[in-house]
Amino acid sequence: MSLRLGLLSLSLSVLTGIVPHGTLADTGLGRHKKAYAVPVPGKVVIDGKLDDWDLSGQIFMYVVSETSEMVSARCAMMYDADALYISGVVRDPSPMMNRHDPNVDPDRAWDADVCQIFLSLDPALGYPINKSSFNKDESDKMCTLMLWYYTDRKEPNLVAMRAMTFSKPLRPDLSANGVIPRDKFQAAYAKADDGRGYTFEYRIPWATFGVKPVKA
Secondary structure, eight states: OOOEEEEEEEETTTTEEEOOOOSOGGGTTTSOSOOBEEEOOSOOOOSSOOTTSOOTTOEEEESOGGGTTTSEEEEEEEEOSSEEEEEEEEEOSSTTOOOOOTTTOGGGTTSSSEEEEEEEOOGGGOSSOOOOGGGOOOOTTEEEEEEEEETTTTEEEEEEEETTTSSSBSOTTTOSSSBOOGGGOEEEEEEOTTSSEEEEEEEEEHHHHTSOOOOO
């Protein structure tokens, strides 16, 4: 079984996000209208452990409540003057399974275990932001991130594409296919003790996005 962590939209200007909101709370849909990124509480070591995180903004996502212990994710975000931090505590019977090689087909990374995040990079876009992959918007004011662990080489990866069309890299000066070089972010994954899940954490500098540092 593969687990794809679904749509989480952020505005980096106000550090709040939107997920589809409805009446199907028991199915996991509509449980969170906003996601909050909180200030880092102190020094954070990127090691796959979250004991140095402030998890007060963590949100719980699942398909249906009955299977949430088997398939779910608890995601959190933090920020400081230099970077955005993203973490997840994932329950998955076949953890960290994504065999899409960033050197070969990074555009297919979404089709396996992945955390996919859609970002607004321009405060002028306002809130809320109504965008979809059907808009065919390739503006660099929007960004799609894919965070995944490439199983074959046991390595964390990060892709940043413009808008939501997966057709143009956010930073073509860094790579032609959207894969962010390893010296431009930090990441770590750790498998759960029972082998049925994993924890991940990323530190992505604002400079990697090509934007100025965010203020609270």
